[in-house]
Amino acid sequence: MSHFAQMSKAELVRALEQLEPVLVARDALSATVQDLQRHQIELEMQNRALREAQQALEQSHHRYVDLYDFAPVAYLTLDARACIQELNLTAAELLRQERSRLVGRPFVSFLEGADVGRLLQHVRRCLAEGGAGSLELKLRIAGTRADVRLHTAPFPSGAPQGGQVCRVAMVDITELREAQAKLALSERLASLGTLAAGVAHELNNPLAFIAQCLELARLRVGEGAVGGARGEVQDLLVDAAVGTEQLRTIVRDLHTFARAEEDHRERLDVREVLGRSVRMAQGEIRHRARLVRDEAEVSPVLANEGRLGQVFLNLLVNAARAIQEGRADQNEIRVTTRNEGESVVVEVRDTGQGIPPERMARIFDPFFTTRSEGQGLGLGLSISQSLVSRMGGELTVESELGRGSLFRVRLPAAPAEHASPTPLPPRQPLRRPTRRGRILIVDDEPKLALTLGMLLEDAHEVTRCLKARDALELIRAGPLFDAILCDLMMPEMTGEQLFEAVSATQPEQARRMIFMTGGAFTAGGQDFLAHVKNPRLIKPFRVDELEAMLALIVG
Structure with a gap:
């Protein structure tokens, strides 16, 4: 018998009245549950979209990281x-x-x-x-x-x-710079080739002069010169020495221009560099134009001597070749230097044929040339502009067809050096050794070793070696030498190799080595001279230079 069966009618009515709100609440709860389930589904869909977006973002990030990490730059x-x-x-x-x-x-x-x-x-x-x-x-x-x-x-x-x-x-850009350096060297060597005839002429004049002076001196000595004739012989020998100094200057100019050195910069007077370039270009200029030098005193610049000289030489040769031969008295190449604010300006102006307006925009392009075929590669101006730019300057041109061209090099002036609080002492005369020293000469050229020894043997005890290996044995055997004059480029064993061998066992003797060179032709030799601290003499050198060097070493 059920519970409801025992209830009275009034009790059943009251129970029914109480049951009705429960049924209503149950329906509302069911609707709420349905809403929650719908929101749960929506949230799941949103979460899934977020996860997909996050995954896509991570993939994009990985792609970016790969592109960033493994980029060629x-x-x-x-x-x-x-x-x-x-x-x-x-x-x-x-x-x-x-x-x-x-x-x-x-x-x-x-x-x-x-x-x-x-x-x-x-x-x-x-x-x-x-x-x-x-x-x-x-x-x-x-x-x-x-x-x-x-x-x-x-x-x-x-x-x-x-x-x-x-x-x-x-x-x-290391390989690019190496290629540019080789290209620049090729252009320098090409320029040297075209200047060979002019340089040969410059060398032949003093050579002929020296030969004549020496021949006359030989004849006077052979005739038993006495009295006034002896003075004449002395004058001839002095003249020969002057001619030798002219040759020495030309050779040094060639060495400065042709060397393929590292981009070492130093304080320079552009007028001195310009003067060397002018001497190099004289063979090209003298038959085409008068050279006028209007060079005011200017501030020093920080530049590489050889490369700045190459720029000036290129501009001078270009100016000369813009003028036809045979009318030198009617044409002019004017070289000007001046300060402009914080810049140093060098101008090379010619009265040549000028540059057509349609070619001005390409005048500094590599391999572009206004000359006929076989007259050059068209690299001189391009290389010059690059060299000037790397020195912090600029190279510009102005030209009028039929009236000539003006090339202007503008370089920043070097920072001012701190002034000395006391005046500089007067220049002292070159020192000479004050005591007799033991000197070792190491050179594979017998005549040079002989004459160098003859110059020194009155004041010093001199030993000569034609081979570096023989010199190494003498150095190791002792006693110590006060100075070792050593050629750099020798067969079998170079001066650099001798220096390394001596340094390993007798560093004090290595410090007393003076290197003689007419030009380090190998990359190893150039690098050695750039880093070794020992003094060096550039052949041909003067006797007073040698004595001053020995005074520092021997004392």
């Missing part, structure tokens, strides 16, 4: 102190270190000393002024050198405190 981010904030794998490979060890490291630690200030100034300007920029630097990486070009731009740092960083794209 090295990328870095530098802060205001030029410290590396991040970099890609290509940059780490270029710097030859693991990426984790490079983050936070100052980038200037990889730079040549002269470039540190330039980079810091460039980064500060990038962050302060904004805008893209570029800069070429020399790096030292694992004991080797590399030339790089930096392309920079400022970007927000993304840090909570704000600020900017310098984003850098770094390109290794």
Whole structure:
């Protein structure tokens, strides 16, 4: 019997009244559950979309990281102190270190000393002024050198405190610079080839002069010259010495121009460099025009002597070849130097044929030439502009067809040196050795070794060696030599190899070596002379130069 069966009618009515709200609440609860289930489905759909978007974002990020890390260009981010904030794998490979060890490291630690200030100034300007920029630097990486070009731009740092960083794209241009150096050397050698006839003429004149003086001296001595004749012989020998000095100047000019040296810069007077280039170009100029030199005193510049000389020589030869031969009295090549503000200006103006207006835009393009075939490769002006640009200057041209051309080299003046608080002492005469020393001469040229010994043997005890290996045995056997005059380029064993062998066992003797060279023709010889601290004499040298050098070594 059910519970409801025992209830009265009134009790059943009251129970029914109480049951009705429960039924209503149950329907409402069911609807709420349905709404929750619908929201749950919607949330699941949104979560699924978010997961798909996150997955796509991660894939995009991985693709970006791969593109960034394995790009063919090295990328870095530098802060205001030029410290590396991040970099890609290509940059780490270029710097030859693991990426984790490079983050936070100052980038200037990889730079040549002269470039540190330039980079810091460039980064500060990038962050302060904004805008893209570029800069070429020399790096030292694992004991080797590399030339790089930096392309920079400022970007927000993304840090909570704000600020900017310098984003850098770094390109290794070492091979490009080596190719340009070889091209420049080829152009120099080509220029030397075209100037050979003029140089031969310049050399033949003093050679003939010297030969005649010496022949006359020989005849006077053979005739038993006495009294006034003896004085005449002395005068002839003095004249021969003057001619020899002219030859020496020409040879040194050739050596300065032709050497393929490292881009070493020093304070230079452009007038001195210009003078050497003028002497080199005289063979081209003298039959075409009068040379007028209007050279005012100018500030020194920081430049490479050989390369600046190449620029001036190219401009002088171009000016001469713009003028036809045979009318030298009617044409002029004018060379001018002056200061303009903080710049030094050198101008080469000619009265030649001029440059057509349609060719002016291409005058500095490689392999573009206005000359007929066989008259040049069209590289001189292109290389000259590149060299001037790398010295921080500019090369420009003005020309009028039929009236001539003006080439203008503008270089920044070198920073002023700190003035000395006391006046410079007067120039002292060249010193000579004050005591008799033991001198060893090492040279494979018998006549040079003989005559050099004859010059020294009155004041010193002289020993000659024609082979470096024999000299090494003498040095090791002792006693010590006060000075060792050593040729650099010798067969079997070079002066550099002798120096290394002596340094290994007798460093004091190695420090007393003086190297004699007429030009280091090998890359190894050039590098050795660039780094060794020993004194050197450039052949042909004067006796007073030799004595001054010995005074420093012997005492």
